[in-house]
Amino acid sequence: MIRNYLKTGWRNIEKNKGTSTVNIAGLALGIASVIMIMLYVSDELSYDRFNKKADRIVRVVFNANVNGEEMKEAVVMAPVAQTLKNDLPEVVDATRLAKSYNNRLDYNGSYYGQSSLGYVDPNFFDVFTLPITSGNKNNPLNKPNSVVISETLAKNIFGNADPVGKIITVTNRDEQLNVSAVMQDIPENSHFHFDLLVSTLGYAQARKTSWMESDFFTYLVLKEGVAISEVEAKLPAINKKYMGPQMMDAIGMSYDEFQKDNSIGLFLQPLTDIHLHSDFSDSTTLEQGGDIKYIYIFSAIAIFMLVIACINFMNLATASASKRSKEVGIRKVLGSNKNQLIYQFLAEAFISTLVATILAIVLFLLTLPFFNQLAGKAIEFSSLLKPGYLLSLFGLILLITILAGSYPAFYLSSFNPLNALKAKFSGNGKGSGIRSGLVIFQFVISAGLIVATLVVREQMNYIQNKDLGYQKDQxxxxxxxxxxxxxxxxxxxxxxxxxxxxxxxxxxxxxxxxxxxxxxxxxxxxxxxxxxxxxxxxxxxxxxxxxxxxxxxxxxxxxxxxxxxxxxxxxxxxxxxxxxxxxxxxxxxxxxxxxxxxxxxxxxxxxxxxxxxxxxxxxxxxxxxxxxxxxxxxxxxxxxxxxxxxxxxxxxxxxxxxxxxxxxxxxxxxYIKERKMGTILTHFAVLTIIVACLGLFGLVTFTSEQRFKEIGIRKVLGSSATQIVALLSKDFIKLVGISFVIAFPLSYYLMNKWLQDFAYRIDIQWQLFLLAAVITMGIAFLTIGIKSFKAACANPIKSLKTE
Incomplete structure (x- = not known):
C-alpha cells in the first residue's frame, strides 16, 4: 500500500512539474537555511560542555556600582577561591586562572616568539576536562614553575622528541619552566585557549590576600543537586566578612556605610553561560564570546524560512484544488475513503520534502565555505553525518511533511464526490481567505527582515562615520x-x-x-x-x-x-x-x-x-x-x-x-558581531523574499490559468494588456500592502530593542520603512507582473476555443 502511495505521488509530482518545482525549490532553500543555522546554533550552545563537570562548574564574577561607575568584571580577588571552598559546604572544589600577556619562549637558544600562557592552580585539571597525553597525569602542576603544554606547542618546539622534563624559558620574564606533561589542544568550543598552563605555586600574585584587587578568573565545583541561587544567597555575608575590614583600610569607610549608596558583591555564572551570556568589560575577559540574542535571531530566521516554504506548499496545493477535484471524486466513487486520500496527499508531500532535502544538502555543501567565512566558524560537512544530526534531519523531513502536507491533505480529501466530479471548485471562499492570510504572513516576515537589514546597515554606517573625538583614519x-x-x-x-x-x-x-x-x-x-x-x-x-x-x-x-x-x-x-x-x-x-x-x-x-x-x-x-x-x-x-x-x-x-x-x-x-549579523540578515532577507516570491509566482500562475477564458473575453472586448495585468495583480499587491501594516510596527519595536545595546545609536527614520516598502513591493510586483503580462499577451482565440 505504501509503495502504491509513493508511486502515485511521484506520478502526480511529475504531472504537475511547474507547481512541484516551485514547492521543491522553496523547501530546498528553507531546509538548507535550517541545516546551516542548526549547526551554527549547535556549535554556539556547545561551548564548555565537553567538561565532565560542566553542569556543576560556576565562575565567580564581580559586579558593583560605585558613585555612578558600573563595574562588571569576570575577574575576582586572589583569596576568593580558597575562602569560598573553606566557608561554603556546597563548594566541592575551587580553582583559579590568571592570563599572562606578551610571553616569548626560548628553548636551547632557539626563539619561538609569542605564545598564550595562563597561570592555574594545581587542581585545575581536576576541575576542567583537559586530557593529558603524556607525562605526569595525576598532579602535573604540584611543583613551582611546572608547566603543561599543548600538543601543538610540543610539536612546534620539540618535534618528535619527548618534551617531558625539558626546560622552556619565558624570555621577557627570564622564567624557567619545567615541562611536566603534554595535554590535548584545548577544544575550539572552550571560552579559554592556552598553549601553556603554569602552576601558580611559583606565581607571586596567587599569594595575595587583598580583597580589593581583582586578578583571577575563579571557578567553583558545586555539589550535585545544589542550586546556584542557594550558594549566591550566602555570598553577601562572605563579602562583608572579608571585604569589609580591608575596605575600611583602603577607602576609610565601613562596608555597611559603603553599601548605603553603592552596591558591590560577588555573583556566580554557570560555566555553560559564559560564551553567550557575558557582558563584562573587555579588559577582564579571556576571549570575545558570542551573544545569545543572535542565537535567538538566527533561530527565528531559520524557522521563518521553513514556515514560509511550507506556506508555499499549502497555498499551491489548496489553490490547485479545482485541478484535482475530479481525481478526488473518482477515487471516492471507486471506494477510496478519506484516510486513504489523506495518506496519498501526505505521500506526495513526503516525496517533495525528501527531494527538497537532498537538494538542500547539496546547497549546504556548496555554500558551507562561504558560511564558515561569514560566521567565523569551522563547521565541516561531516558534522551533518553524526547520528544525532541525521536523526534530527529525518525528524525535520517528517515535520515538514506534516506541516506542509496535512492541511492540503485534509482539505482535498474532504471534497464531496458529486461536486468534485462537476468541478465546482474555483479556489474562492474559505480556502482563498486562508491563502490570503498565508501570503500576508510570508510578506510580514520578508518586509520585516528587509527593515532589520536596513536598520543594521544604517547603524553600522553611523558607527563608521561618527565623530569619535579623535581621527582614526591613516x-x-x-x-x-x-x-x-x-x-x-x-x-x-x-x-x-x-x-x-x-x-x-x-x-x-x-x-x-x-x-x-x-x-x-x-x-x-x-x-x-x-x-x-x-x-x-x-x-x-x-x-x-x-x-x-x-x-x-x-x-x-x-x-x-x-x-x-x-x-x-x-x-x-x-x-x-x-x-x-x-x-x-x-x-x-x-x-x-x-x-x-x-x-x-x-x-x-x-x-x-x-x-x-x-x-x-x-x-x-x-x-x-x-x-x-x-x-x-x-x-x-x-x-x-x-x-x-x-x-x-x-x-x-x-x-x-x-x-x-x-x-x-x-x-x-x-563591531564584527554586528557586521556579521548585518551580512547574514541581508542574505537571509534575500532568500526569504525569493521563497515568498516563488509562492507568489505559483499563485499568480494558477490564478491566470483559472481566469484563462475570462482574460480572453476581456481582450476581445477591448481590454489592454496593462489593464489585464492590473486586474490580476491588484489582489496580490493589496495583500503585500496589508503585510506592511503588520510588519513595520513589529520590526520597529524589535530593532529599537536591538539598538538599545548601543549607547550611541541612530533614530529609526520613516525613510527606512518607505525604502523597505519600495523594495518589497517592487520585487513582488515584478514577480506578479512577469506572469500576468505573459497571460495578458496570450492569444485570446486559444482561451475561447477551450471546451
Missing part, C-alpha cells in the same frame, strides 16, 4: 616595539625621518582594538570617589591622534618631571566637579605608597575610547610612555610607509616580525 599601530629595548627610541627617530609620516607617538594605549589597561582609585580631600581609567602617553599622543585640547596645555619636556601632572577628559572633569575650570585643580590617586596628589594641567574633548555600546567614561592621561607606537601617515595609501617601516625594523635585527595593524581596521573589528 593611523598605524605597531604593538611590539618594546622588543627593541634600548633601540626603541632610535627606531622611532628613523620612522620620523620618513617624509610620508606626519607624527609618531609612543604608547601602548589605543582607543580601538587591543590595548593596555590601567585603572586606579580616585580620592578627593582624602575620601574615595570612584575608580577611573588611565592612559600612559607621551607629549605627541594628543596631536597624533587628532584630539582636541579644550583647556590648559599638553605635556612637554620643558616643564621637567611631570609624573604628578595629568590631562583629563570632559567626563572626568564633570565627575570631579571641576566643570570648565579644571586646570590647576588637584585630586588624589591611591598608590602603593598611599594617596598621591595629582594636578590637572589640561582637559581634552571627550573621545570614544571604548565601544559605542558604552557611554564615554572618565579618563586620565599621564605621561609615562611605554609599549608600542602609533604612526600618523600623511597619505591614505600607507603601503609605502609600511614597507619602509619593515625595512627599518629589520635593521635592528629583532627576533620577531613587525606586528602592526591599521587602527581603522581594529575599530571595525570591534
Amino acid at each position: 593611523l598605524l599601530v605597531v604593538r611590539n616595539t618594546y622588543l627593541l629595548q634600548n633601540n626603541e627610541d632610535n627606531f622611532i627617530q628613523e620612522i620620523e625621518n620618513d617624509p610620508r609620516v606626519a607624527s609618531v607617538t609612543h604608547s601602548a594605549f589605543v582607543p580601538a582594538g587591543e590595548s593596555d589597561n590601567e585603572v586606579g582609585g580616585i580620592f578627593q580631600n582624602g575620601e574615595f570617589l570612584r575608580r577611573m581609567y588611565f592612559y600612559n602617553i607621551d607629549e605627541n599622543y594628543i596631536p597624533t591622534m587628532g584630539m582636541n585640547l579644550l583647556q590648559g596645555r599638553n605635556f612637554s619636556d620643558e616643564f621637567g618631571n611631570e609624573s604628578n601632572k595629568v590631562i583629563i577628559n570632559e567626563k572626568a572633569a564633570e565627575i570631579l566637579g571641576f566643570g570648565k575650570d579644571a586646570v590647576g585643580k588637584t585630586f588624589q590617586r591611591d598608590t602603593n605608597e598611599g594617596l598621591r596628589d595629582i594636578t590637572v594641567i589640561g582637559v581634552i574633548q571627550n573621545f570614544n575610547w571604548k565601544s559605542l555600546h558604552q557611554e564615554i567614561e572618565p579618563l586620565i592621561l599621564k605621561k609615562n610612555p611605554y609599549g608600542g607606537i602609533i604612526i600618523r601617515s600623511k597619505t591614505a595609501d600607507m603601503s609605502g610607509v609600511i614597507e619602509n617601516l619593515d625595512l627599518i625594523w629589520n635593521q635592528f635585527h629583532p627576533k620577531e616580525a613587525l606586528d602592526y595593524s591599521v587602527l581603522d581596521d581594529a575599530y571595525n573589528y570591534t
Whole structure:
C-alpha cells in the first residue's frame, strides 16, 4: 500500500512539474537555511560542555556600582577561591586562572616568539576536562614553575622528541619552566585557549590576600543537586566578612556605610553561560564570546524560512484544488475513503520534502565555505553525518511533511464526490481567505527582515562615520616595539625621518582594538570617589591622534618631571566637579605608597575610547610612555610607509616580525558581531523574499490559468494588456500592502530593542520603512507582473476555443 502511495505521488509530482518545482525549490532553500543555522546554533550552545563537570562548574564574577561607575568584571580577588571552598559546604572544589600577556619562549637558544600562557592552580585539571597525553597525569602542576603544554606547542618546539622534563624559558620574564606533561589542544568550543598552563605555586600574585584587587578568573565545583541561587544567597555575608575590614583600610569607610549608596558583591555564572551570556568589560575577559540574542535571531530566521516554504506548499496545493477535484471524486466513487486520500496527499508531500532535502544538502555543501567565512566558524560537512544530526534531519523531513502536507491533505480529501466530479471548485471562499492570510504572513516576515537589514546597515554606517573625538583614519599601530629595548627610541627617530609620516607617538594605549589597561582609585580631600581609567602617553599622543585640547596645555619636556601632572577628559572633569575650570585643580590617586596628589594641567574633548555600546567614561592621561607606537601617515595609501617601516625594523635585527595593524581596521573589528549579523540578515532577507516570491509566482500562475477564458473575453472586448495585468495583480499587491501594516510596527519595536545595546545609536527614520516598502513591493510586483503580462499577451482565440 505504501509503495502504491509513493508511486502515485511521484506520478502526480511529475504531472504537475511547474507547481512541484516551485514547492521543491522553496523547501530546498528553507531546509538548507535550517541545516546551516542548526549547526551554527549547535556549535554556539556547545561551548564548555565537553567538561565532565560542566553542569556543576560556576565562575565567580564581580559586579558593583560605585558613585555612578558600573563595574562588571569576570575577574575576582586572589583569596576568593580558597575562602569560598573553606566557608561554603556546597563548594566541592575551587580553582583559579590568571592570563599572562606578551610571553616569548626560548628553548636551547632557539626563539619561538609569542605564545598564550595562563597561570592555574594545581587542581585545575581536576576541575576542567583537559586530557593529558603524556607525562605526569595525576598532579602535573604540584611543583613551582611546572608547566603543561599543548600538543601543538610540543610539536612546534620539540618535534618528535619527548618534551617531558625539558626546560622552556619565558624570555621577557627570564622564567624557567619545567615541562611536566603534554595535554590535548584545548577544544575550539572552550571560552579559554592556552598553549601553556603554569602552576601558580611559583606565581607571586596567587599569594595575595587583598580583597580589593581583582586578578583571577575563579571557578567553583558545586555539589550535585545544589542550586546556584542557594550558594549566591550566602555570598553577601562572605563579602562583608572579608571585604569589609580591608575596605575600611583602603577607602576609610565601613562596608555597611559603603553599601548605603553603592552596591558591590560577588555573583556566580554557570560555566555553560559564559560564551553567550557575558557582558563584562573587555579588559577582564579571556576571549570575545558570542551573544545569545543572535542565537535567538538566527533561530527565528531559520524557522521563518521553513514556515514560509511550507506556506508555499499549502497555498499551491489548496489553490490547485479545482485541478484535482475530479481525481478526488473518482477515487471516492471507486471506494477510496478519506484516510486513504489523506495518506496519498501526505505521500506526495513526503516525496517533495525528501527531494527538497537532498537538494538542500547539496546547497549546504556548496555554500558551507562561504558560511564558515561569514560566521567565523569551522563547521565541516561531516558534522551533518553524526547520528544525532541525521536523526534530527529525518525528524525535520517528517515535520515538514506534516506541516506542509496535512492541511492540503485534509482539505482535498474532504471534497464531496458529486461536486468534485462537476468541478465546482474555483479556489474562492474559505480556502482563498486562508491563502490570503498565508501570503500576508510570508510578506510580514520578508518586509520585516528587509527593515532589520536596513536598520543594521544604517547603524553600522553611523558607527563608521561618527565623530569619535579623535581621527582614526591613516593611523598605524605597531604593538611590539618594546622588543627593541634600548633601540626603541632610535627606531622611532628613523620612522620620523620618513617624509610620508606626519607624527609618531609612543604608547601602548589605543582607543580601538587591543590595548593596555590601567585603572586606579580616585580620592578627593582624602575620601574615595570612584575608580577611573588611565592612559600612559607621551607629549605627541594628543596631536597624533587628532584630539582636541579644550583647556590648559599638553605635556612637554620643558616643564621637567611631570609624573604628578595629568590631562583629563570632559567626563572626568564633570565627575570631579571641576566643570570648565579644571586646570590647576588637584585630586588624589591611591598608590602603593598611599594617596598621591595629582594636578590637572589640561582637559581634552571627550573621545570614544571604548565601544559605542558604552557611554564615554572618565579618563586620565599621564605621561609615562611605554609599549608600542602609533604612526600618523600623511597619505591614505600607507603601503609605502609600511614597507619602509619593515625595512627599518629589520635593521635592528629583532627576533620577531613587525606586528602592526591599521587602527581603522581594529575599530571595525570591534563591531564584527554586528557586521556579521548585518551580512547574514541581508542574505537571509534575500532568500526569504525569493521563497515568498516563488509562492507568489505559483499563485499568480494558477490564478491566470483559472481566469484563462475570462482574460480572453476581456481582450476581445477591448481590454489592454496593462489593464489585464492590473486586474490580476491588484489582489496580490493589496495583500503585500496589508503585510506592511503588520510588519513595520513589529520590526520597529524589535530593532529599537536591538539598538538599545548601543549607547550611541541612530533614530529609526520613516525613510527606512518607505525604502523597505519600495523594495518589497517592487520585487513582488515584478514577480506578479512577469506572469500576468505573459497571460495578458496570450492569444485570446486559444482561451475561447477551450471546451
